[in-house]
Amino acid sequence: MSPVLAGVLQLLALVVALGLSYRPLGDYMARVYSSEKHYTPEKWIYRAIGANPDTEMRWPAYLRGVLAFSAVSVLFLYLLQRVQGVLPGSLGFVSIDPDQAFNTAASFVANTNWQSYSGEQAMGHVVQTGGLAVQNFVSAAVGMAVAVALVRGFARSRSGELGNFWADLVRGTVRVLLPLAVVGALVLVACGAIQNFSGIHEVGQFGGGAQQWNGGAVASQEVIKELGTNGGGYFNANSAHPFENPNGLSNLFEIYLILVIPFALTRTFGRMVGSLKQGYAILGTMAVIWVGFTALMMWTEFAHRGPALEIAGGAMEGKETRFGIAGSSLFAVATTLTSTGAVNSFHDSYTGFGGGIAMLGMQLGEIAPGGVGSGLYGMLIMAVIAVFIAGLMVGRTPEYLGKKIGTREIKFAACYILITPALVLCFTALAMALPTPPHSMTNTGAHGFSEILYAYTSGANNNGSAFGGLNADTQWFNSTVGIAMLLGRFLPMVFVLALAGSLSEQAPVPATAGTLRTEKPLFTGLLVGTILIITGLTYFPALALGPLAEGLAA
Numbered sequence: 001m002s003p004v005l006a007g008v009l010q011l012l013a014l015v016v017a018l019g020l021s022y023r024p025l026g027d028y029m030a031r032v033y034s035s036e037k038h039y040t041p042e043k044w045i046y047r048a049i050g051a052n053p054d055t056e057m058r059w060p061a062y063l064r065g066v067l068a069f070s071a072v073s074v075l076f077l078y079l080l081q082r083v084q085g086v087l088p089g090s091l092g093f094v095s096i097d098p099d100q101a102f103n104t105a106a107s108f109v110a111n112t113n114w115q116s117y118s119g120e121q122a123m124g125h126v127v128q129t130g131g132l133a134v135q136n137f138v139s140a141a142v143g144m145a146v147a148v149a150l151v152r153g154f155a156r157s158r159s160g161e162l163g164n165f166w167a168d169l170v171r172g173t174v175r176v177l178l179p180l181a182v183v184g185a186l187v188l189v190a191c192g193a194i195q196n197f198s199g200i201h202e203v204g205q206f207g208g209g210a211q212q213w214n215g216g217a218v219a220s221q222e223v224i225k226e227l228g229t230n231g232g233g234y235f236n237a238n239s240a241h242p243f244e245n246p247n248g249l250s251n252l253f254e255i256y257l258i259l260v261i262p263f264a265l266t267r268t269f270g271r272m273v274g275s276l277k278q279g280y281a282i283l284g285t286m287a288v289i290w291v292g293f294t295a296l297m298m299w300t301e302f303a304h305r306g307p308a309l310e311i312a313g314g315a316m317e318g319k320e321t322r323f324g325i326a327g328s329s330l331f332a333v334a335t336t337l338t339s340t341g342a343v344n345s346f347h348d349s350y351t352g353f354g355g356g357i358a359m360l361g362m363q364l365g366e367i368a369p370g371g372v373g374s375g376l377y378g379m380l381i382m383a384v385i386a387v388f389i390a391g392l393m394v395g396r397t398p399e400y401l402g403k404k405i406g407t408r409e410i411k412f413a414a415c416y417i418l419i420t421p422a423l424v425l426c427f428t429a430l431a432m433a434l435p436t437p438p439h440s441m442t443n444t445g446a447h448g449f450s451e452i453l454y455a456y457t458s459g460a461n462n463n464g465s466a467f468g469g470l471n472a473d474t475q476w477f478n479s480t481v482g483i484a485m486l487l488g489r490f491l492p493m494v495f496v497l498a499l500a501g502s503l504s505e506q507a508p509v510p511a512t513a514g515t516l517r518t519e520k521p522l523f524t525g526l527l528v529g530t531i532l533i534i535t536g537l538t539y540f541p542a543l544a545l546g547p548l549a550e551g552l553a554a
Contacts, residue, residue, distance in 0.1 A: 007298050007326025010252060011291075014259075014330070021260050026267025026279075032175045033148045033168060034272065042170050053167035058160050059501030062149055065165035066142060066493060070109050073135060074486075077105040080131045081123075090124035091200055091214055103478040108135035110489035111143055111371060113225070113232030113341055113464040114481060116473040120214055120235045125197055132232055133221045137181075140228030141172035143373030146493050147265065148272075150377045153500030154401045155273045160505045162497070176261075177228060184223035184257055191253065192246030193219040218243050226257035229371040231341030231464040239331070239344040240320050251327050251344060258334045258342070262286075262369035265376045273401055277519035282379055284524045289368035289531070290337055293361055297329040300354045318349025318468075329354075336361035339371030341464025348451070348467040355467070356547025359454050362461045363539045364531055365420065371462065377496050379527075383518070384413045384499070386530040390516050399515055402508035412499040419491050421538045423460040423484050428453050428542065430480075437476050442469035446553070450546035455481060460488035 038046070038053055046053050057065065080087075081096035081104060096104065100117060107114040108131075119128070145168035152162050189195050198215030218234045222244050225232055239245040245254060263283065270279020301315045302325055319328045328345035335342050336358040347358050361368075367378040384400055388410050391398030398405040405413075431437040431452050441448040451470040458465050459481040466472065472481065517523065 003324055003326055004298070004302060006324070007302075007329065010326055010330060011294060014252060014255060017256050018259055018263055022264050022267055022283075025260065025264040027271060029176055029261075029264065029268040030271035032171050033163075033268070035171075038167075039174070042167075042174055045170050045174075046166065049166065051164075051166035053164050053170070055164055056159075056161040057164055059149075059162055059497040062162050062165045063494060063497045065169075066146065066497075067490060069138075069165075069169065070142065070490065073109045073138065074105045077108060077131050077135060078102060080127055081105065084124055084127050087124065087126045089126045089197070093122055093124050096122065099475045099478040100473065103482040104132075106482040106485050107464065108132055108230070108232060109139055110462050110485040111139040111228070111230060111339055111374070112459060112462040112485045112489070113230045114459055114466070114472075114485060115232055115236075115464070116478055116481075118236035119233060120216075125216060128221065128234060129217050133217070133224060136221065136224040136228050136230040136232065137173050137177050138169065140177060140224070140230065140372045141169050143371055144172040144176070144261075144265075145169050145373065146496055147373035147376040148268075150380055150496055150500040151269050151272045153503035154380075154403060156504040157507050158505060160501055162500050162504060177224065180227055180261075181220070181224045184227060184253075185220045187253060188219040188222055188250060191250035192242075193222055193250065194243045195219040222254070223257065225342060226254045226340065227261065227372075229258060229262065229338045229340040229375075231335065231339075233342065239342045240346070242322075245344055247322060248327060251323050251331065254342070254344075255331055255334045258338055258340050259290075259369060261372045262338060262375040265373070266369075269376060269380075275401075275519065278401065281519050281521075281524050281527075282376075282383070284521070285527045285531075286367070286369040286375070286379065288524070288528055289364070290333070293337060293357060293368070294330060294333045297333050297354060297357050298326060300351055300357060301325045301329050303351075315351055315354070318346035320344060332358050333361060335465060336463060337364070337366060337368045337370070339366045339374055339462045339464075341458065343465050346468045347454070347465060348469045352446070352547050352549075352551030352553070355450060355454070356543060356551060358465070359450070359457055359547060360535070360539070360543065362457045362463050363421075363424070364535050365417070366461055366463065367531070374462070378492075381413050381416050381496065381499070382531050382534075383527055384409065385417065385534070386523070386527045387516055387518065388413070389530060390526060394514070396514055399509060399511075400518060402511070403503045403506050404509060408502055409499055412495045412502065416492050416495040416499075417534060419495075420460050420488050423488055424453070424456045424539075425542060427456040427460070427480055427484055431456070431476070434476075437474075440471040440474055440477060442471070446546050446549040450550065453542055453546050456484055459484040462489050 081101040085095040149162040196215040200214040203211045235241040266279045266283040270276040331344045365378045369375045387398040387400045451467040454467045
């Protein structure tokens with residue numbers, strides 16, 4: 001079987017698996033977030049944190065809940081790393097330095113999971129399981145809660161209320177993420193991923209010295225790392241490590257985990273707003289972009305243009321032979337079109353255009369299908385922009401799902417789409433202008449610039465992957481990428497919730513002959529075009545200096 005055919009069959013198998021999961025999971029999540037019943041374990045949690053889950057919140061109160069919970073999480077995770085040296089199960093590792101502890105705490109709470117350290121050489125069992133793995137659950141649940149709040153904004157009328165953040169947080173964790181993670185961890189263990197709490201032990205002699213490995217609760221962290229679109233690996237090699245991703249079957253299953261909730265949330269959206277066709281339109285937009293990017297990535301990597309790659313017989317540098325070009329390309333697109341950031345190959349070694357495709361996937365806003373929750377609310381913001389543009393074309397006040405998109409709403413949407421590019425481009429420009437940050441680049445020229453552009457694109461978009469040639473474990477990058485991650489995560493949420501509150505205060509307007517039919521394929525095409533045009537206008541100059549210049553020079 002040719003490698004290209006194997007890649008196509010993997011893609012088809014993935015589409016079938018996602019299609020079979022779409023309806024039951026999407027409907028289940030709609031029931032979870034619409035239920036008025038509280039399970040007994042959930043009641044215990046509410047009592048422990050002093051929250052009343054039946055109290056409806058307007059958007060400022062909902063936002064305060066998001067920010068307060070996240071601030072406490074950052075502080076807790078920071079302190080846990082700072083005292084690691086005196087904790088049991090630390091495997092003899094010392095406490096984490098302040099700048100790296102801040103970077104890691106910001107990273108995992110922001111659902112970014114950017115790692116400027118080697119997990120197996122820095123983090124003990126307590127920090128890995130009690131700190132990082134816990135944040136993998138709750139940071140994902142925060143994103144889902146904000147998405148559901150925006151959906152309620154479209155669905156509700158003259159209320160201004162968006163639900164209860166604490167109830168949404170707990171239900172997303174207990175009823176959605178935890179059950180799926182338990183089942184997924186068992187599958188990964190069956191595939192060969194490790195799950196233990198063993199210490200450091202030596203494995204043979206290599207080059208005159210002993211090779212050391214430490215065990216850990218890898219399968220349970222790996223599953224929520226992918227399922228919650230987090231991305232932080234137990235080991236430095238991430239999903240290229242055989243303890244995390246043992247074979248081709250586990251590789252395909254991990255890609256499935258990355259995509260299943262973000263895609264299924266479109267059905268949850270359709271169910272909650274009372275029109276499944278609206279959910280299908282959003283799904284179609286996500287699917288068109290995802291399939292298109294996957295095809296482009298496979299074509300670019302299989303083409304292996306350039307004399308060095310032609311002599312080598314393929315673009316296999318930085319890729320695992322267990323997965324090949326097809327499995328690596330599928331994984332790279334899935335992880336950069338979502339906010340996952342996990343890698344089973346090293347994007348730094350991709351062709352110039354291949355690295356650019358991975359970068360562009362993040363620069364779209366990670367909305368195809370995006371992170372859990374963040375992908376849906378990012379796509380809905382783009383839908384608001386698209387209907388506004390359509391309204392300008394015909395001279396009519398734009399409407400979406402029966403809600404008028406007026407001056408206030410479009411200002412919130414515009415602020416949302418401007419925040420992340422501003423962070424990416426300003427931090428990149430600053431890093432290139434100052435004398436010290438460029439010293440962290442392994443490469444010069446277009447590829448060296450791409451390393452820094454990729455780093456801030458990944459941080460501000462809450463992805464977490466990196467071009468491995470950049471030494472990011474410096475005070476400058478730990479601090480600035482940490483700030484970019486926090487601002488890139490929580491500033492957009494302010495405008496998402498403000499938009500949700502504004503929409504929920506409106507009464508729905510009846511559809512007329514002039515109303516744009518947002519459930520039709522025409523709107524899907526308009527939305528895809530809007531996304532590509534906005535991203536191109538924003539990032540093309542920077543891409544032209546990096547991956548495009550490198551690709552054209554090959």
